[in-house]
Amino acid sequence: MLIGAVADDITGATDLCLMLSREGMKTLQVIGVPEEGADFGDADAVVVALKSRTIPAEEAVRASRAAAGKLLAAGAEQLLFKYCSTFDSTDDGNIGPVADALQDLTGGELTIACPSFPAAGRTVYKGHLFVGDRLLSESSLKDHPLTPMHDPDLVRVLQRQTRRPVGLIDWPVIARGEDAIRAAFAQQQAAGKRILVVDTLSDADLHAIGAACDGMKLVTGGSGIAMGLPENFRKRNKLPVRKAMTRMMAPVGRRVVLAGSCSAATRVQIEVARNDASALLRLDISAVADGSQSAAEIADWVISQDKDRLPLVYSSASPQELQSIQAAMGRHESGALVEQTLAEVAERLKQKGFTRFLIAGGETSGAVINALGVKTLSIGPEIDPGVPWTRSLSGPDIVLALKSGNFGAPDFFLKAWAQLDPEGSDARD
Numbered sequence: 001m002l003i004g005a006v007a008d009d010i011t012g013a014t015d016l017c018l019m020l021s022r023e024g025m026k027t028l029q030v031i032g033v034p035e036e037g038a039d040f041g042d043a044d045a046v047v048v049a050l051k052s053r054t055i056p057a058e059e060a061v062r063a064s065r066a067a068a069g070k071l072l073a074a075g076a077e078q079l080l081f082k083y084c085s086t087f088d089s090t091d092d093g094n095i096g097p098v099a100d101a102l103q104d105l106t107g108g109e110l111t112i113a114c115p116s117f118p119a120a121g122r123t124v125y126k127g128h129l130f131v132g133d134r135l136l137s138e139s140s141l142k143d144h145p146l147t148p149m150h151d152p153d154l155v156r157v158l159q160r161q162t163r164r165p166v167g168l169i170d171w172p173v174i175a176r177g178e179d180a181i182r183a184a185f186a187q188q189q190a191a192g193k194r195i196l197v198v199d200t201l202s203d204a205d206l207h208a209i210g211a212a213c214d215g216m217k218l219v220t221g222g223s224g225i226a227m228g229l230p231e232n233f234r235k236r237n238k239l240p241v242r243k244a245m246t247r248m249m250a251p252v253g254r255r256v257v258l259a260g261s262c263s264a265a266t267r268v269q270i271e272v273a274r275n276d277a278s279a280l281l282r283l284d285i286s287a288v289a290d291g292s293q294s295a296a297e298i299a300d301w302v303i304s305q306d307k308d309r310l311p312l313v314y315s316s317a318s319p320q321e322l323q324s325i326q327a328a329m330g331r332h333e334s335g336a337l338v339e340q341t342l343a344e345v346a347e348r349l350k351q352k353g354f355t356r357f358l359i360a361g362g363e364t365s366g367a368v369i370n371a372l373g374v375k376t377l378s379i380g381p382e383i384d385p386g387v388p389w390t391r392s393l394s395g396p397d398i399v400l401a402l403k404s405g406n407f408g409a410p411d412f413f414l415k416a417w418a419q420l421d422p423e424g425s426d427a428r429d
């Protein structure tokens with residue numbers, strides 16, 4: 001194993017898997033902390049998907065340390081901690097505490113914090129995170145249901161989460177390339193800094209930063225940082241050149257979209273599907289809470305739809321609607337009830353022979369995957385930046401597209417299916 005990664009949510013993990021496999025690494029996604037003696041086959045990279053972004057910091061640290069320990073024991077040469085490209089976290093964590101714990105596990109050496117993903121519009125300049133052309137705090141992430149982001153200055157944000165000194169390598173240094181970046185690492189380390197936010201404006205910057213991280217025991221960031229890391233192993237003849245996949249075999253069966261993301265991109269995708277005459281049903285959380293809507297009824301509705309129409313169940317709400325739901329029911333309580341309901345719908349549909357699932361939302365995907373009993377995923381073709389098709393390797397034979405809330409083009413829900421073999425296939429990849 002060349003790279004062992006711990007991701008703080010499931011869509012983040014598939015995003016990272018896609019990046020690593022696009023760069024030629026045979027990549028396996030494992031759901032949850034691997035079991036003792038787990039067999040990772042001949043994977044060049046293993047990404048462990050946790051659901052640790054919004055749980056209490058001590059639990060996130062415990063799970064991340066356990067997962068990282070398994071990857072290091074299996075021979076991982078470099079450890080990667082994957083979090084969101086929009087740095088989703090609270091002042092209590094969990095990025096800082098987990099990075100600290102993994103740094104301890106890997107000998108306490110200097111590490112970086114590189115959330116940038118320019119292909120998805122996330123860049124960092126003077127330590128400030130931009131989403132498209134807006135500062136993070138002025139983007140739709142300020143209204144995230146679980147981790148509203150109000151401060152765009154990542155040095156400040158991260159410093160609130162860790163006692164270790166946080167530094168910054170700004171863009172003029174990054175633009176001078178690998179050697180300059182490496183020299184800046186050494187200078188900052190000598191100045192007592194332990195974790196460095198790195199400015200990044202382009203894929204070229206990511207390649208240069210990745211090259212400078214050759215040999216760094218622990219790297220932290222979004223999937224973008226994985227763009228430049230595989231080349232370090234290829235240079236040493238540890239990694240062959242592989243072609244990216246463009247289509248995927250999928251088991252015979254019906255399809256469904258389940259959206260528990262309230263992100264701006266997902267809400268647009270829902271409207272595009274509505275205008276295309278897909279069959280839409282809203283999960284009304286107040287109705288679920290008072291018993292007038294249930295997972296069983298929602299699943300029956302999906303099953304009863306004409307097979308030629310795409311069925312889409314969504315709980316997604318506008319920031320204003322969300323505010324009043326959360327005021328009435330509580331932020332975590334309402335979120336958990338939505339997740340639990342969509343997870344039960346998925347489980348019921350699986351029982352009825354549905355094999356093709358498109359799930360929108362990271363936390364939502366985590367809940368659905370757990371309910372479906374999926375343990376490992378192989379990575380298929382890219383639908384849009386950050387979102388591949390995946391196929392379950394053990395347990396139920398199904399394909400899944402796990403879409404991060406803010407990823408994907410407006411027609412994502414409609415176009416994703418074109419990459420699956422319409423006839424179906426009984427053989428797993």
Ligand SMILES: Nc1ncnc2c1ncn2[C@@H]1O[C@H](COP(=O)(O)OP(=O)(O)O)[C@@H](O)[C@H]1O
Pocket residue numbers: 145146260261262263266285315316317322325326334335336337338339360361362363364365403404405406
């Ligand atoms: N109508 C709603 N009311 C309250 N919470 C909701 C509603 N719809 C979705 N949620 C919750 O919002 C959270 C969205 O997070 P997530 O699934 O990670 O989406 P994203 O990828 O957009 O961040 C989930 O916990 C989900 O259950």
Ligand SMILES: O=C(O)[C@@H](O)C(=O)COP(=O)(O)O
Pocket residue numbers: 009011012013015016083084085086117222223361362363386403404405406
């Ligand atoms: O880095 C990213 O933006 C994604 O990989 C990711 O982690 C997004 O999280 P969700 O929006 O909660 O799916």
